[in-house]
Amino acid sequence: MDPVHWDRLARLSQHLLDDIEVGSGDDGTWYVSRDIESALLRRTVQGSEPQIVVGEAGHGKSTLLWSLHRALQEQGLHPLLVSATWLHPGDDGIRTASTAEIVSAITGRPGAILLLDTADLMLHSRSARHDIIDLVTVLTRTAIPVVLTTRPIEGQSLPANLGHRITLGPFSSNSELPAAIEALTVEFIADDSVMPTNPVSAIQSALARGALVDDVCTSPLLLRLLFSLSAPHFPQLELDVTGLYNLFWSRRIVSDHRSGPEVPAEDSDDLSASAGFLAIAMLALGTPEPPVDVVVRRAAQVAASADHAYDDVVLRRHVRALTRRGVLVTTDNRARFLHQTFFEFAAAKGLANRGAEDELPRLIARVAQTPDDLFVGAVVEQILIILGADPLARPAVRASCQTLIRTGLPYPISIAMTAWAHHPVLLELTTDMFAAVADNQLRQFLENLPILGTRQFAERARDFGHRLDIVPRGIGTGTFHELLSPHDNSTHPPNARGPDELTAYQQRLVRALRRVEERRGDLERATDQAYRAIRRAANSKDDDRLGRTLFSISRSAFYRLKAGSSWSAPARKLCADIDA
Incomplete structure (x- = not known):
């Protein structure tokens, strides 16, 4: 135990805690407790094995560690919050902290616990990854509890037996999201502002209608950003992720739209x-x-x-x-x-801003040559999305996406598929295009369609339905129907009438049919194409049992579909099939 190293790291840790934005109150009034928090705290105190918190960007990993740090201190323990960026050497080779200093500071100190934030930043290279693994291993051998956070893709590079993995997802709809909306409304919205009688219901309704996409509503980062950019007024409830980032860019960087005596005129x-x-x-x-x-x-x-x-x-x-x-x-x-x-x-x-023709070839070559460099890859994905909206830049973006797909490598392909989901005009939907695309990558492509903004989702879904027959059913058809509604509340597979079990594809299709009615506005134009694709699947030789599965679906759901005027024609077809 080295008290000098401990004092220095503890001071840096406190600065990091101060920087983590959990609200304007020093007492953490605006922090929303996460559903996984109590179990994580219990396992951390027990110290049986390292805890690896896996979560997408913006899902609140850093604020979770902030809250965990506070809870551990309340129990008389000594948590040390460390940012993985401190372990990264600068141009001069000097690090803010080394793994040796961390081990020296913590080892032998009663009640010491390491909370390592953004470990994914150190998982992009083999040597840095080994440094993280060695740090966790050494502390575990000396009975020091460890909690680290990482994004999912980077987390896959960690050994499966390194520790207990726990997923931190977006806000849960039944507990975390309502609490977050109430807290953000109190924090950011002026008392005299015009706002809905029930803010929670208003946002949940916008989410159900598709006016707000899932990522904006359920991401702790983005939901807070939405409220802060709208303050002191209640947020406008029609926005997607890219739109929210562009709004931040215009209101905080192009100009400063904050108001108040603390905002300098310059x-x-x-x-x-x-x-x-x-x-x-x-x-x-x-x-x-x-x-x-x-x-x-x-x-x-x-x-x-x-x-x-x-x-x-x-x-x-x-x-x-x-x-x-x-x-x-x-x-x-x-x-x-x-x-x-x-x-x-x-x-x-x-x-x-430096031009697609000048920048893209060099960046794409970098991704193709170092396909495990997720740090650069994430930026390349964003630049393709941004430039894809510019008609003049689209030829360069199209060529870049084609180059990435031709690599045959998972991560470059996923970058191209994400850009394509944002801008379907970039690429043609052909059999050759899908030759190198794995099932999970096509799934991600389809999942991104409704995330991008539901106004255009129906048109894109209809276009995909037109061409669905060119994609092998095991890859495309089931996935498409599974994603007709991105809000899947069903957790149990359907029961078939008969002794035969349903295939995994058939189970997904039935679940999709169950929730078609949830997306009336968004899928109005896609419904007929979805119906045709369903009938093609039902009539195919290798899915001859599919027709029987329609009987397992509640008739009332389809008759409620029938009540909607814009849905009446396809609903009658589906009801006729059920009654046949």
Whole structure:
């Protein structure tokens, strides 16, 4: 036990805790307790094995560790919150902290617990990954409890026996989401603002109608961002993720729409160029949280290459302004964007402004050559989405997506599929196009369709239904029907009339039919095509039992479909099949 190392790391840990945004109250009034929290706390205190919290970006991994740290302290224990970025060496090779210092500080200290945040940032290279694994292994051998967080894809590179894995998902609809909406309404919405009588019901209704997409409503990061950008008014309830990030870009970076006596008048400058330069510099440095001196120096070089006369002095001033606006977080002479996903968005915006023809070939070549570099890959995915909306840039984006698919490698293909889901005009839906695409990648493509904004979902679903016959049924048909409604509340497989068990595909199809009625507005134009695809599947030789499964579906569901005027024609066809 080294008290010098402990004191230094404890001071850094406290700064990190102060930076984690959980609300305006110092007592954590606005934090929403997560459903997994009590079980995680219990297992951490028991210390039987490391706890690996796996969650997508924006699902609240850092704030969960903030809350866990507080709960552990209340029990008289000594948790140490460490950011994995501290272990990343700078240009000079110096780290904020080393694994040896962490082990030295914690080992032998009674009640010490390591909380390692954003471990995924150290899982992009083999050597860094081994450093994390060795750190966890050494502490486990000395009976030091460890909790670490990671994104799912990066987490797959950790050994299966390293520890107990627990998934942190989006806000649960029945407990966490209502509590979050109530807390955010109190925090951000003025008393005299016009707002719904029941804010929780209003947002849940917008979610059910598809006006707000799942990711905005149920992501702790994005839901908070939605309320903060709308303050002091109640949020407009028609927005998707890209729209929300663009809104943040315009209201915090292009100009500062905050109000109040604490907002300086000079903070109205357009800082979009500087935000892009800083993000590109972080990308080049290989870390989203470099020292301020280093990132400013590298950003000045990026600016000079773009013929912008931004020297170190100007960029330092812009770093301070972006920090005041809440775009950057600056602690212990290190700077980062408010969240890693927004760093990825800002880097993509900055690169997109430099021109698709100049940037894309180099970036695509980098992804193809280092397909396990998820740090760069996430930025490439964002730049393809951004440039895909520009008709002039689409040829370059189309060529990039085709190159990624031709690699035959899972991660590059998933990047192309995500961009394609955002912009279906980029690629033609052909059998050859799907030759290299795995089942789970096609599933992700289809899952992204309703996430992108339900106004266009029906049209895209109908187009996909037209061409469904070119995709092997095991890959496409079942997945398509499974995703007719992204809100699947059914948890039990249907029961068939008869001794034969349903195939996995048939079970998915039946569940999809059960919830078709939940998406009346969004799927109005897609229904007839969905019906035709269902009949094609039912008539096929290898699925001759499928017709019988329709009997296991509640008739009342289809007769309620029949009541909707826009649904009456396809509903009558389905009811006729059931009654036949």
